Amino acid sequence: MSVTAKICGLSTPETLDAAVRGGASHVGFVFFAPSPRNLGFDRAAGLAARVPGHVGRVGVFVDPDNALVEAAVAAGRLDVLQLHKTCAARRADLRARFGLPVWAAIPVQKRADLAAAGHIEAADRILYDAKTPEGAALPGGMGLRFDWRLLEGFAHPLPWALSGGLDAGNVAEAVRITGVRLVDVSSGVETAPGVKDVDKIAAFCKAVSQC
Numbered sequence: 714m715s716v717t718a719k720i721c722g723l724s725t726p727e728t729l730d731a732a733v734r735g736g737a738s739h740v741g742f743v744f745f746a747p748s749p750r751n752l753g754f755d756r757a758a759g760l761a762a763r764v765p766g767h768v769g770r771v772g773v774f775v776d777p778d779n780a781l782v783e784a785a786v787a788a789g790r791l792d793v794l795q796l797h798k799t800c801a802a803r804r805a806d807l808r809a810r811f812g813l814p815v816w817a818a819i820p821v822q823k824r825a826d827l828a829a830a831g832h833i834e835a836a837d838r839i840l841y842d843a844k845t846p847e848g849a850a851l852p853g854g855m856g857l858r859f860d861w862r863l864l865e866g867f868a869h870p871l872p873w874a875l876s877g878g879l880d881a882g883n884v885a886e887a888v889r890i891t892g893v894r895l896v897d898v899s900s901g902v903e904t905a906p907g908v909k910d911v912d913k914i915a916a917f918c919k920a921v922s923q924c
């Protein structure tokens with residue numbers, strides 16, 4: 714079975730096109746004001762229009778209110794809501810309200826963090842992401858990784874994806890260790906926070922295609 718990629722935090726037509734050209738299965742649009750990747754609705758609409766039908770548009774949110782999600786879903790023509798720091802009840806509400814699948818981010822640093830997956834509710838996919846430091850401005854997208862061996866032999870209760878510190882040079886190892894089939898990258902295809910790079914996107918997609 715092949716491995717697919719989500720390229721997250723895209724904000725320009727050139728880099729979005731590079732992700733599509735590279736064979737990404739998903740593209741991620743961040744709607745979180747403190748992020749260097751935060752998208753305005755007009756820009757999101759322009760990017761969304763370039764995404765072909767076989768590529769999923771994932772909206773990335775941090776405990777969002779309904780108004781934000783409503784505007785982002787419309788502008789970004791979202792297919793998926795990726796929710797960070799959002800409790801199960803709120804995930805359930807958003808999933809029902811917008812009729813979209815929910816990916817629940819689970820921050821991981823140590824084995825005990827995986828317990829959250831064991832009793833996950835109101836999610837269609839788990840995104841295991843590296844836990845960012847206490848007080849960090851962002852709950853993701855910081856290029857941090859966790860020990861992938863924590864996922865070895867883990868009984869995943871749902872479809873799942875892996876993120877956190879992936880890049881073209883390490884993604885094959887992450888796939889080998891964890892057996893993941895959907896990988897998610899942001900910083901690893903950037904030259905600076907929020908600045909995606911066409912060549913790095915191409916290299917990441919190529920590395921994924923060879924897994």
Ligand SMILES: O=C(O)c1ccccc1NCC(=O)[C@H](O)[C@H](O)COP(=O)(O)O
Binds near residue numbers: 876
């Ligand atoms: O990327 C962001 O700026 C961001 C902001 C707020 C919540 C989540 C965010 N990113 C989530 C992602 O899906 C990233 O792709 C994931 O954390 C991996 O990031 P990286 O380690 O930089 O590859």
